[in-house]
Amino acid sequence: MAVLLKPTPNWEEHEKPTLPGSASMPYHTPAVRLAYACVALLVGITGGLGNALVTANLATIQGQLGLTPSEGAWLPAAYVMVNITVNMLVFKFRQQYGLRLFAEIGLGLYAAVTLLHLLVGGFAMAVLVRAASGFAAGTATTLSMLYMLQAAPRAYTGKMVVIGVGIPQLATPLAWLLSPTLLVFGQWHNLYLFEAGLALCSLAAVVVLKLPPGMHVKVFEKKDFISFALMAPGAAMLVAVLAQGYSHWWFDEAWLAWLLIGAVVFILAALFVEHHRENPLLQTRWLVTPNILRFIVGAFLIRFLTSEQTFGAVGLLRTLGMGPDQMQPLFVVILAGTIVGMLASALTFSPRTLIAQLIAAIVLFGVAAMIDYGRTSLDRPEDFFLSQFLVALGSGMFMGPLVFLGISQALKYGPNYVVTFTVVLSLTQSLGAMTGSALLSTYQLHREQVYSSALTADINPADPQVALRLQQQQGVYRALITDPVQRAAQGTALLSQIARREANVRAFNDVFALSGMLALAFLSWSLFVAIRASVRNRRAAAAAVATATASPNPAPPGATKA
Incomplete structure (x- = not known):
């Protein structure tokens, strides 16, 4: 039996926290509820915006800090390393000490290290800042959800959870929208100064507007x-x-x-x-049950499919020379799609719609990949508006149902299983995103080399069309280079660059095709699992009715045989 560390208030039945470590649900005035919603929005965005700013501007930060591509890759990696491991202890920490203390430690450390980086700089400090960011983000999503729960009466708990866990997804499009403005007046320092300011604002908000008290129990071993x-x-x-x-x-x-x-x-x-x-921290026997294995595979794949946006569309536009300035309108559309998806999921939320929402998200990912297949080097950000709106719509829609499906499975066995679910969710989402980027970039490079070899092999200077194109490329340098031999070499090099660009475009089309096929396979599997479960439930219900009908009615008291 859990040992209470603090006496609990005399709560009404509707005020009691759902679990130890969760906040109670007292009545709030509309103004206070609005304040809780604002803090939820601030904290949720703070948890992911710092890392999103670095990811969106990684090439710029690498150049200004003098980092190699390999060193630059350590920055987002440090964030993920700390974030996925700290989630192992977050749930138990808030059960025993309260999440607000952990948030104050995390956000305070995050702000201090970020400000220190502005003074010291360098690669080691940049990695340390990203690690501190991952530590703070370990509580940000949970804080966002808990604060959002206070923004509405208990009858709307499900809808508020969907919004709360969806808020951190707004960080990536916001980072792309804010980056050009932050960098126009300075170098990387403005990014980190803005990041530190957000952390300090979140820390102040958490301290000023405290969560209602909950139950604190001894859980650490x-x-x-x-x-x-x-x-x-x-x-x-x-x-x-x-x-x-x-x-x-x-x-x-x-x-x-x-x-x-x-x-x-x-x-x-x-x-x-x-x-x-x-008393394990991770319920290993539960992890190998069929339902949880299906949940792990599904959660991983659905996050993998979102890479069609973060690597596919953005990567292609970067290859075509588009920077954050040119892609700002596209990320306005992505931000709008994410918000619409999150709100649509919240408004239609019910236990019966969870599977339907997840399947709808998979369909949206597949349709977006089909739309993007066949891109050319003439495409620009506005050509991606429809497809990326659909991806953002699916991304905003799937997170809430995914959390509810997992946590409902965990609560069937007890609060201790919630820790395992939290770790599983964090691992599948973080590793799914990283695996998607790593595997798709590897596949894209492989296909680009195949297409480059094929295109280069077809470039024959004796071909009249190739000769004409070489003359056109040489004409670009006619006013700059007088030596015809050097001009011919530059024209050939320029034609090779164009061939490689076209090879990259073809390779990205293969990435879109692969994403579409994965979405189709995942959709087929999901429908098969859902239909099979529905058939089993109907058969079980029919068997129960048949058993009840076939059983003899008991004789009434005092009845005798004829």
Whole structure:
């Protein structure tokens, strides 16, 4: 039985917190509810905006800090490394000490390290800031949800959870919209100054407008930290492989293999310790049940499919020379799509619509990939408005139902299983996004090399069309280079660049085709699972009715045989 660490107030039945570590639900005036909603929006965006700003401007930050592409890849990787591991302890910490204390520690540390980076600079400090950002973001999503729950009466809990967990998804389009303005008046310092300001504003908001008190119970055990000490480096090594595999190429560096081996050893050791504990942090037996395995695969794949936007469309536009300034209108559309998807999911939320919303998101991803297939080098950001609106709509729609499906499965077995669900959700979403970017970029590079070889092989100077094109390319340099030999060499090099650009466009089309096929396969599997479950439920209900009908009615008291 849980040991209470603090006396609990005399709550009304409707005010009691759902779980230890959750806030109670007292009555608030409309003004206070609005304030809670604003804090939820601020904290939720703060958790992801810092890392999104770095990701959107990674090339600029690399150049201004003098980093190589490999060093630059460590910045978003450090965020993910800390974020996915700290979630192992967040739930238990808020059960025992309250989430507000953890948020104050995380946001305060985040702001302090970010401000220190403005003074010190350098690669090591940049990585440390991203790690602190991941630490703070570990509580930001949960805080956003808990604050949003206070913004409406308890009857709207489901809808508020959907909005609360969806708010952090607004960070990426906002980062692309804000980046040009932040960079126009300075270098990378403005990005980090804005990031530190957000962290300080969130810290002030959390301190001033406190969550209502909840129940604090003793849940930590010494073996929790043993498991954490094994799982954290294992997960970090796996993230490092995904982050650096493309830069160093997967099979060219032995240390990548050693990192992968280390990740497997540490994670298996953590799972072994958890499997033999009396009160495990991770419920290993539950993780291998069919329902949870399907949830893990589904959650991973649905996040993988969102890479069609973050890598596919954005990557193609970057290849065509589009920068944040040119892509601002596109991200206005993406922001609008995310908000519409989040609100549509909240307004139509009910236990019966969860599966339908997830299937609708998968369909939207597949349709967007089909629309994007067949892009050319003449396409510009406005040509992607429809497809990326659909991707954003699906992205804003799936997160809430996914959380509810997982947490409903966990609560069937007890509050201790919520920790396992939190870790599973964090791992599938973070690793799904990183795996999607890593595998799709690898596939795109492979297809680009295939197409480049084919296009280059077809360039024959004796061909009249090729000769005419070479003359046109040489004409570009006629006013700059007088030597005809050098002019011919420059014209040939320019034609090779054009051929490589076209090869990249074709390769991105293959990425869109792959995303569409994955979405179709995932949709077929999801429909099969849903239909099979529906058939089983109907058969079970029919069998129960048949059993009740066939059973003899008991004789009334005092009745005798004729």
